[in-house]
Amino acid sequence: MIRARGLVQTFSTRQGRTKAEVRAVDGVDLDVEEGEVVGFLGPNGAGKTTTLRILTTLLRPTAGTATVAGYDVATQPQDVRRSIGYVSQAGGAFSGARAGDEVVDHGMLYGLPRSVVEKRGKELFEQLDLPGLWTRMPRNMSGGQKRRLDIVMGIVHDPTLVFLDEPTTGLDPQARANLWEHIRALRERRGATVLLTTHYLDEADALSDRIVIIDHGRIVASDTADNLKAQVAGDLVDLEVADPLRLADAAERLVRLVDDERSVEVVDGHVRARVPRAGRAVPGLLRELEASGITLESVEVRRPTLDDVFLALTGRSLRDADHAPGPDGAAAPPVPAGTPTGTPTTTEGALR
């Protein structure tokens, strides 16, 4: 559905007298199959929006090529536009017009008859929980309502390829969950392909078949959430040792399972390390510990989070900058103090 090769976008910005060049997108290759939901993940300024604007024909890339829905973005922009829907980060409804009018006009610009757009627009208002707001002006809507209106506008013409730029910013947990359902339904009911950008790891994790991580204009990883987690960090194994005098012994056993012995931490009666394929290694470890008479109070094996992955790839934590609760209101599982996610400085050493 999408195939991009070597996309580069440079902007020249003026700061006083000096002219600086920003390489917003710096050699992006991207493939998205039909029916896939791909999460495009990256921190502020990584180049997500710029990449999307290239793929939606709004920007002509400085270098590189892209075909979207089978058409070349540079030479067949008209055909690309006909095949896609785009919800921009800023939205597209004018604050001083009526919501319903904006939706209908936008849909009609895709060549659809008024009656069809109006019917579908009103359906989407119901589905995205905007009842009674059809004649309201966006300036009199809450931020989350306005965001949902933007989404209605972007998909009112029923596109089979949808670009969503941070669709859930400003939505409360319930509205977020509702939108997730809707995005899943887009794919399941219509076989739509979705490329969505997000800062929220839980969102990318929950929604996407595949996650593409971008940083400084480059793709640093592209895989399923599970593979990413498996490939980078290894699982966190946490042994709580009953007898403080045996901590060093326990640590020594754990070191044998990891590549880098510096990554084994001993804190507060706990021994911790990131162990590749911990599911296989831990039973053997436990037998060994038992054989040498080391008693454990508890054993914990935790799968790495996407945040760990992100940190390992970019050296920065996404969650530090941007923390969002999950759709059900529960934050990500609490992480014990001293573990990698809580203290990025120790983790960096641990992961590398």
Place this chain on the structure above:
Amino acid sequence: MSGFLRDSSIVFRRQLRMNLRNPAWVIIGMLQPILYLLLFGPLLEPLIGQFGATNAYTFFVPGMLVQLGVFGAFFAGFSLIGEWREGVIEAERVTPASRTALLAGRLYRDLLQLFVQALILIGLGDLLGMDASPIGLVLGVLLTLLLGGACAAASNALALTTKSEDVMAPVINMVMLPVLLLSGILLPMAIGPAWLERASDFMPIRHVVDGVRASFAGDLASSGLLWGGLWSVVLFALALWWGTATFRRENA
């Protein structure tokens, strides 16, 4: 082409709907021609003999018409900046609608406004004793619409290029001053010294004003109308091309 008409009329209806919802836009728009005629007309009446014309209103209404067209249209772009800031332009540009249609729909609104103002001006001028040839009226209004369309398109292009009211306002002011002074919009350049008249030859809008004036006076065979017509067509084509280019430009 039918796609173009459909797209541009969707944009037009949207713009008109938003403007009509703003009573100030409607009232000020209708009041402008009335004020020109009632407050400025009497001032000019005693001067008419000096210009070698007989009917003051036949002579001055064309100037007021062009003034309305040019100055109203220069400000048309300001609303576009607000739309751009809210992402409306980007949302429109991502649809398959033709870029020219996105501009044209906005021009229709400006032209409709100008047309209604022209009707008010001419109707009121008629009541006050204007004596213009009917076919001259039609041609004169046509030239004015072309010129007004050109100014509105240029204003929209400028708006999308600068993307800032603070930058756009001084530019518009800088353009308007020579237009006002060198076009003979209210007073004909012919009464000034020769060097000033030569300078005004380089102001295209002056030729359009002369053309409208000639056509109101019934001089349909005059070179004034010919040059005025040529210039308004040229200006319109250039501005439309510029406006479309800014809507098409990837970075808009």
